[in-house]
Amino acid sequence: MKGVHFHVAFVLLALAVIFAFASDPSPLQDFCVAINNTNDGGMFFNSLSDFFGIVNIFLSVLAVFVNGKFCKDPKLATANDFFFPGLNIPGNTANQLGSKVTPVTVEQILGLNTLGISLARLDFAPYGGLNPPHTHPRATEILVVLEGTLYVGFVTSNPDNRLITKVLYPGDVFVFPIGLIHFQFNIGNTNAVAFSGLSSQNPGLIPIANAVFGSNPPINPDVLAKAFQLDKTVVTYLQSRL
Template identity: 75%
Template sequence: MHAVFVNGKFCKDPEQVTAKDFFFPGLNVPRDTSSAVGSNVTAVNVAQIPGLNTLGISFARIDFAPHGGLNPPHTHPRATEILVVVEGTLYVGFVTSNLANGDNRLITKVLNPGDVFVFPVGLIHFQLNVGKTNAVAFASLSSQNPGVITIAKAVFGADPPLILMF
């Protein structure tokens, strides 16, 4: 028998597939938000659910600490994201880049429970808890492996350091 390798993952023989290949438990459980940025992202992609391979979708739960919990500016190079707030109040937005006139434009909105916002593929975006209580949002992404590039870590955390000379 030959293994089939698709999208960087091995495809399981259909005769060997079980419910475990399509299951992830516990997204109802609040996550620890005591990180430096006051948020915690629980990704559910092909690494957690092998059955997502080739299906073009993934999911995430984002927990935010009260007043200031931040999912810092980042991008998903391979996916559009749609976010729904289920608890709390979030200030969200994205930055368009390199418009025809050379400008970059900030698009923002304050979201409450039940509100939905879309972040187009590849654009830098963020979420910030502006409420006095915890906030929780769920995101769906249009790739089984959307990737994430956190802007500040990429620019200021490079090894060796990024040094720009003028």
């Protein structure tokens, strides 16, 4: 029993160290193909004793707090772990915003885990297709236009809140710095297509309007009415819409 207690204490200490120093790490191996279920047969713990099987269950409970994802045994990696098909297929823009973003993050390509990069395809309906103001809290974005004409921009942080914009044509490239609010808007009369590279396997997405007026539970309308200098009825209307 003393040996078991020692192993439990050792594992808990190791976990505490992992969580205390959690950050976006540089890879220490060729790749770290993610597994979404820590009970996956490819996880290293499963080859150990029944005791470590119990520890594995404990890790399953805490997996959501790990900065990134657990790795499968690299010997079990296949080409499909690094593959995603179909970015040649146009996204469906028949929606309220007239746009469709097709992400390729670690959720779509498990082999992106720890590599600090991801991708997205952006489709826009003719004049008015909008990827609305949003931020990526963990990534800088670089966008290249393949088809159409996009009006794009971002807003700098306080105290200036300066709007920096540009009209982009096929072959043009534009960068949106990490964490800043930005948007893309189709001002052409044809469909527009762009691709974005992002400097994180999981860049995150905060749509500004949805976050503010569509939070769950809703923000007190009095707070938003005062913050945006709006009538409370306008705020409640926006909350009902989002």
